[in-house]
Amino acid sequence: MALVGEARKRAGHVVVSIFVNPKQFGPNEDLASYPRRAAKDSAMLNEAGVAVLWVPDVEAMYPADYATNISIAGVSDGLDGAARPGHFDGVATVVAKLFNQVRPDVALFGEKDFQQLAVIRRMVADLDFGIEIVGVPTEREEDGLALSSRNVYLTPEERVQARALPRALGAAAAAIESGGDIAEALARAEAALIEARFQSVDYVALCDAATLQPVTALQGPARLLAAARIGAARLIDNVPVMPKQ
Numbered sequence: 302m303a304l305v306g307e308a309r310k311r312a313g314h315v316v317v318s319i320f321v322n323p324k325q326f327g328p329n330e331d332l333a334s335y336p337r338r339a340a341k342d343s344a345m346l347n348e349a350g351v352a353v354l355w356v357p358d359v360e361a362m363y364p365a366d367y368a369t370n371i372s373i374a375g376v377s378d379g380l381d382g383a384a385r386p387g388h389f390d391g392v393a394t395v396v397a398k399l400f401n402q403v404r405p406d407v408a409l410f411g412e413k414d415f416q417q418l419a420v421i422r423r424m425v426a427d428l429d430f431g432i433e434i435v436g437v438p439t440e441r442e443e444d445g446l447a448l449s450s451r452n453v454y455l456t457p458e459e460r461v462q463a464r465a466l467p468r469a470l471g472a473a474a475a476a477i478e479s480g481g482d483i484a485e486a487l488a489r490a491e492a493a494l495i496e497a498r499f500q501s502v503d504y505v506a507l508c509d510a511a512t513l514q515p516v517t518a519l520q521g522p523a524r525l526l527a528a529a530r531i532g533a534a535r536l537i538d539n540v541p542v543m544p545k546q
């Protein structure tokens with residue numbers, strides 16, 4: 302809904318697509334259980350004045366003879382690209398299709414999926430899509446947890462423990478911005494997640510905000526990103542890290 306609100310400020314007509322894209326889920330991921338709530342989504346979008354709700358079906362998107370894949374080197378390689386092989390090929394491919402189907406002037410994506418946003422920006426520049434890409438700041442619950450459809454996988458106890466993710470990122474970002482050792486701050490954040498009973502930490506990393514390449518000294522806009530598993534949920538989050546003026 303934050304994306305829709307921002308879109309309404311920028312465009313005369315807002316189109317929303319909803320498509321749970323099989324190409325971006327790995328064989329052992331949660332495609333089957335991924336939360337779907339078509340009727341509720343449709344009612345909320347209608348209420349918000351969305352002109353078109355575009356919900357293609359899987360057979361229409363990927364007929365039996367479908368053969369094209371879009372792969373973006375560099376920005377897709379690390380972080381979630383490493384943890385979820387093929388994920389960003391699936392994202393780029395479906396977003397290219399959706400762009401060609403809808404032909405928007407402006408397209409909005411959430412910063413919660415920060416690497417996805419960077420991958421889409423790269424693709425749009427490289428392939429001359431001529432679409433303005435807008436990143437929308439992450440919407441959070443009162444305790445800091447980023448809104449995500451996967452939060453429904455959390456038990457009440459895990460939901461409380463999950464607060465550790467935004468807290469650890471906030472603490473590490475503050476430490477790095479005030480000149481603290483980067484490796485030490487990342488290690489402390491990872492330890493805080495383990496302490497809060499996250500079962501596995503895929504990564505806690507400081508990266509260049511545009512290229513997502515690892516950063517060892519804070520010289521320009523950076524992003525601190527993390528992915529970790531708690532119970533049945535794999536949560537991702539990220540925060541900006543800016544050098545002092």
Ligand SMILES: Nc1ncnc2c1ncn2[C@@H]1O[C@H](COP(=O)(O)OP(=O)(O)OP(=O)(O)O)[C@@H](O)[C@H]1O
Binds near residue numbers: 411440
């Ligand atoms: N907390 C958030 N704040 C802002 N944008 C968000 C947030 N969560 C998701 N989005 C954005 O909403 C769009 C749709 O995302 P999607 O349908 O994958 O939902 P999701 O809640 O991110 O799902 P999940 O986190 O379980 O993968 C994407 O552009 C995504 O970046």
Ligand SMILES: CC(C)(CO)[C@@H](O)C(=O)[O-]
Binds near residue numbers: 320322392396414417
């Ligand atoms: C970008 C996207 C629409 C591709 O399926 C999806 O990953 C999402 O909604 O974040």
Ligand code: BAL
Binds near residue numbers: 326
């Ligand atoms: N972020 C969109 C859904 C996915 O994780 O594949």
